[in-house]
Amino acid sequence: xxxxxxxxxxxxxxxxxxxxxxxxxxxxxxxxxxxxxxxxxxxxxxxxxxxxxxxxxxxxxxxxxxxxxxxxxxxxxxxxxxxxxxxxxxxxxxxxxxxxxxxxxxxxxxxxxxxxxxxxxxxxxxxxxxxxxxxxxxxxxxxxxxxxxxxxxxxxxxxxxxxxxxxx
Ligand SMILES: [Zn+2]
Ligand SMILES: [Zn+2]
Numbered sequence: 519x520x521x522x523x524x525x526x527x528x529x530x531x532x533x534x535x536x537x538x539x540x541x542x543x544x545x546x547x548x549x550x551x552x553x554x555x556x557x558x559x560x561x562x563x564x565x566x567x568x569x570x571x572x573x574x575x576x577x578x579x580x581x582x583x584x585x586x587x588x589x590x591x592x593x594x595x596x597x598x599x600x601x602x603x604x605x606x607x608x609x610x611x612x613x614x615x616x617x618x619x620x621x622x623x624x625x626x627x628x629x630x631x632x633x634x635x636x637x638x639x640x641x642x643x644x645x646x647x648x649x650x651x652x653x654x655x656x657x658x659x660x661x662x663x664x665x666x667x668x669x670x671x672x673x674x675x676x677x678x679x680x681x682x683x684x685x686x
Contacts, residue, residue: 534576538562550636551592561586595626599640606643616644616656620663638664638672645676657683 545551545563553565559578563586569575585593602619605611623637641664648656661680664672673680 530573530576534572538576538579539572545589549589549592549596550633551589554586554589557586557588560584561589563589591626595622598622603640603643606647611643611647616647619644620659623667624663634669635671637667638669638675641669641672642675645672649679654683654686 542562546553551563554561554563555566557564559566559569559575560582562579564575564578569578599619599622602615602622605615606619619640623641626633626637641660645657645660648654648660657679661673661676661683663669
């Protein structure tokens, strides 16, 4: 094998590892997008059996320069939630931000993998907000929303507070 062909092969391997394999795993951990079997080869989250080899998947992926439209709801949701989380941290939050966060949670796609945990994290912020301003109605609203959406993580985290709110 010549040096030249070895270099070409390595650079393709590196791209395939970074642009395909690592980016795919990032899609799982950061955006919480599950493996997709019907989005086609142009989808980074494509996990169709015939495309499982990294180089095969990578070649199909770079044939298209557009992001997968069917994965868009996860990306939008994550970005909006992250934006709101930073607003809550900056203490500039007001009721309009709480409303936006709660609407986002209520309307989010139900097909999200790890939805319960992900949305529990998001609902934590409005819950803390209502707690800090002593708004009991707001707390009831958060708890009711969590129960309607069976967000068990959220309910587990705040089980003592919820018991206290419901007793009063
Ligand atoms: Zn995967
Ligand atoms: Zn996709």
